[in-house]
Amino acid sequence: MSRKTELENSWQRNADNWTRAVRDRLIPSRKSGTDAAIVDAIVRRNPSRFLDMGCGEGWLVRAVTEKTDCLSTGLDGTAALIDAAQATDPDGCYRTLSYDEVIAGSPVPNAPFDVIAFNYALFEEDVVPLLTAAKSLLVENGVIIIQTLHPDNDPGDGKDGWREEDFAAFENEAWAKMPWYFRTTESWEAAFARAELRLETTYGLKAHEDGAELSLLMTCAFESVPPTKED
Ligand SMILES: C[S@@+](CC[C@H](N)C(=O)[O-])C[C@H]1O[C@@H](n2cnc3c(N)ncnc32)[C@H](O)[C@@H]1O
Structure with missing residues (x-):
């Protein structure tokens, strides 16, 4: 089976x-600050349309809608998670759609968006096709906000490569292991460049000033288009 x-x-x-x-x-x-950080990064943009890619059970859609009154959409490839999201927020807009379907051009309700978020939801080796597809769902001055594991917290050798999350911290054996692809900050930057996105801000979130990094929060926008020269 492929990863x-x-x-x-x-x-x-x-x-x-x-x-x-x-x-x-x-x-x-999440309690120490990563939930609050992604909500704040989105709300600060005052979006009128927001898309949460890999929304899971929908907490971020609910949090952003409550704070901004914007039209929000949650997408996830896992039907049971979308069912949980919809059951909790019956008026919300949630769809079961895999990233491959988004890349293939499946319609996304309420597009285009001012803000698209990936909160711990980008795990594949090649993220460029998905970032390119996400970019096509943005308004011209829209942004993609990604929160992910901080590279300092890599459980491996600090180089790009596959890792495995066993969810052992939950002390519940019913979890299935999840393969995920670790990338360095430079590798994220290279992926954004290949998707023709400009990295606007990078933020290493800490719970305390002298504490360990909790996450990496990155905001990307369209590359500025140079003015065309007329001959
Ligand atoms: C760690 S969870 C994060 C969920 C949510 N963003 C949150 O903050 O709680 C990762 C999510 O990504 C979704 N996901 C992973 N690979 C996907 C794919 N190829 N297509 C669609 N969703 C995917 C999973 O179903 C899962 O809900």
Whole structure:
């Protein structure tokens, strides 16, 4: 089985556990600041349309809609997570759509968006096709905001490559292992350049000034288009 398939299958298996972990606030880094940081980064943009890619059980869509009153959409490839999102927020707009379907051009409700977020939802080796597809769903001055593991917290050798999350911290054996691709900050920058996105800001989030990094928060926008020369 390819890692990509294994990754997608892990979420089918982990949907109930994941919903519980998020809703019962079992993930320490989320309580320490990563949830607040992504909400703040989005709300500060005052979006009128917001897309959460890989939205899971929908907490971020609910949080942003509550604070901004914007039209929000949540997409995820795992039907059980979208069902959980829709059941909790019956008036919200959630769709079961895989990243491959988005790349292939499946329509996304409420597009185009001012802000598209990936909150711990980019795990594949090649993220360029998805970033390119996401870019095509943005208004001209829109942004893509990504929160991900900080490279200082790599459980491996600090070089790009596959890792495996076993969710052991939850002390619950029912989790399926999830393969995910680690990339350095330079590798993220190279991916943005290949998707013709400009990295606007990079922020290493810490719980305390002298503490360890909690996450890496990056905001990307369209590359500025140089004025065309007329001969
Ligand atoms: C770590 S969870 C994060 C969920 C949510 N963003 C949050 O902050 O709680 C990763 C999410 O990415 C989704 N995902 C992973 N690979 C995907 C793919 N190829 N297509 C669509 N969704 C995918 C999973 O279903 C899962 O909901």
